[in-house]
Amino acid sequence: xxxxxxxxxxxxxxxxxxxxxxxxxxxxxxxxxxxxxxxxxxxxxxxxxxxxxxxxxxxxxxxxxxxxxxxxxxxxxxxxxxxxxxxxxxxxxxxxxxxxxxxxxxxxxxxxxxxxxxxxxxxxxxxxxxxxxxxxxxxxxxxxxxxxxxxxxxxxxxxxxxxxxxxxxxxxxxxxxxxxxxxxxxxxxxxxxxxxxxxxxxxxxxxxxxxxxxxxxxxxxxxxxxxxxxxxxxxxxxxxxxxxxxxxxxxxxxxxxxxxxxxxxxxxxxxxxxxxxxxxxxxxxxxxxxxxxxxxxxxxxxxxxxxxxxxxxxxxxxxxxxxxxxxxxxxxxxxxxxxxxxxxxxxxxxxxxxxxxxxxxxxxxxxxxxxxxxxxxxxxxxxxxxxxxxxxxxxxxxxxxxxxxxxxxxxxxxxxxxxxxxxxxxxxxxxxxx
Numbered sequence: 001x002x003x004x005x006x007x008x009x010x011x012x013x014x015x016x017x018x019x020x021x022x023x024x025x026x027x028x029x030x031x032x033x034x035x036x037x038x039x040x041x042x043x044x045x046x047x048x049x050x051x052x053x054x055x056x057x058x059x060x061x062x063x064x065x066x067x068x069x070x071x072x073x074x075x076x077x078x079x080x081x082x083x084x085x086x087x088x089x090x091x092x093x094x095x096x097x098x099x100x101x102x103x104x105x106x107x108x109x110x111x112x113x114x115x116x117x118x119x120x121x122x123x124x125x126x127x128x129x130x131x132x133x134x135x136x137x138x139x140x141x142x143x144x145x146x147x148x149x150x151x152x153x154x155x156x157x158x159x160x161x162x163x164x165x166x167x168x169x170x171x172x173x174x175x176x177x178x179x180x181x182x183x184x185x186x187x188x189x190x191x192x193x194x195x196x197x198x199x200x201x202x203x204x205x206x207x208x209x210x211x212x213x214x215x216x217x218x219x220x221x222x223x224x225x226x227x228x229x230x231x232x233x234x235x236x237x238x239x240x241x242x243x244x245x246x247x248x249x250x251x252x253x254x255x256x257x258x259x260x261x262x263x264x265x266x267x268x269x270x271x272x273x274x275x276x277x278x279x280x281x282x283x284x285x286x287x288x289x290x291x292x293x294x295x296x297x298x299x300x301x302x303x304x305x306x307x308x309x310x311x312x313x314x315x316x317x318x319x320x321x322x323x324x325x326x327x328x329x330x331x332x333x334x335x336x337x338x339x340x341x342x343x344x345x346x347x348x349x350x351x352x353x354x355x356x357x358x359x360x361x362x363x364x365x366x367x368x369x370x371x372x373x374x375x376x377x378x379x380x381x382x383x384x385x386x387x388x389x390x391x392x393x394x395x396x397x398x399x400x401x402x403x404x405x406x407x408x409x410x411x412x413x414x415x416x417x418x419x420x421x422x423x424x425x426x427x428x429x430x431x432x433x434x
Contacts (some may be wrong), residue, residue, distance in 0.1 A: 337363025
């Protein structure tokens with residue numbers, strides 16, 4: 001943050017100094033030349049005045065011009081060439097000062113119809129003045145840029161560190177750290193953000209506490225009811241009819257699995273992410289497929305599990321099982337034909353190397369275009385159900401850093417994308433829906 005502020009401010013200061021410094025340098029260069037030429041014109045006018053003093057009453061110079069007096073009016077680094085007519089019609093030439101073969105500046109002054117004054121200069125003094133002016137402007141630009149950079153560094157430190165601290169605090173809030181932070185930075189806008197974060201922290205902490213208490217109460221009541229049901233089933237297990245005993249034992253097995261699932265989900269809801277482990281996905285989902293084999297067989301359908309047994313994901317096992325169970329149940333209720341649960345590594349995505357995908361598909365009519373955008377919304381259902389299942393499944397998957405998507409509508413293909421590397425947080429894990 002600080003570096004970006006410093007670089008952007010320095011870039012603006014540098015651009016401004018260049019935009020102002022270059023035209024100022026060109027202007028000073030031309031202005032000094034204009035002053036030099038104006039000074040030479042003034043010198044020529046003084047020379048013309050001296051020549052006028054030496055003219056006769058009839059006009060014109062009857063004798064040689066006094067070069068000594070003219071030399072006093074000509075600078076040491078300049079050369080004066082005088083052309084003037086005499087009464088006999090001749091044009092005399094007089095050169096005062098050193099002869100310059102390649103003068104830098106040349107200025108002329110007309111003396112009547114045929115007389116001229118030509119003042120030449122090598123421009124050494126002008127170039128010195130130019131160099132001094134450019135050096136002065138360069139020094140001013142350097143001082144300005146240095147001052148701007150200093151101000152940028154102070155501003156970057158003044159703004160960058162507080163912004164980074166506020167961002168870090170927001171990140172801690174997302175990780176479940178709800179401790180208040182009394183630090184304020186003296187910047188009204190950032191202090192206002194800190195105040196809002198303080199208020200949000202208190203509210204979120206209270207809300208989570210209420211939800212955890214509710215989860216604990218509900219799970220306690222649910223376990224109590226399941227225990228009562230299991231006791232009744234245990235009585236049926238002693239029935240003389242073997243078929244009743246078989247059904248009772250199967251029901252008790254279902255109750256035990258449901259109790260274990262409730263306990264796992266409660267622990268996962270209370271955990272801070274430490275429940276996530278590297279698990280073999282196919283092996284973890286085997287229990288889910290086995291549990292749903294009987295309902296699918298009763299419906300005259302088949303449920304199969306395929307995939308690479310070496311693929312592992314960094315997830316909470318109970319969350320994954322519950323999410324896939326919701327998808328399998330959804331396929332049983334709304335799909336048709338064989339339901340296939342496939343564990344694959346997606347291709348064609350930049351996240352493929354750190355992603356494992358669980359696809360759940362069947363041979364049914366799929367999801368209509370009108371329902372597809374809303375199937376993951378809580379409370380929305382196209383088949384008269386509660387509309388909680390798919391929303392819960394997506395929430396469970398996202399809690400472990402993954403993503404649940406409808407990859408294809410007809411036939412329906414749901415994709416659960418899981419992270420296989422815990423040190424990276426992936427966003428947008430799935431490739432584009434087919």
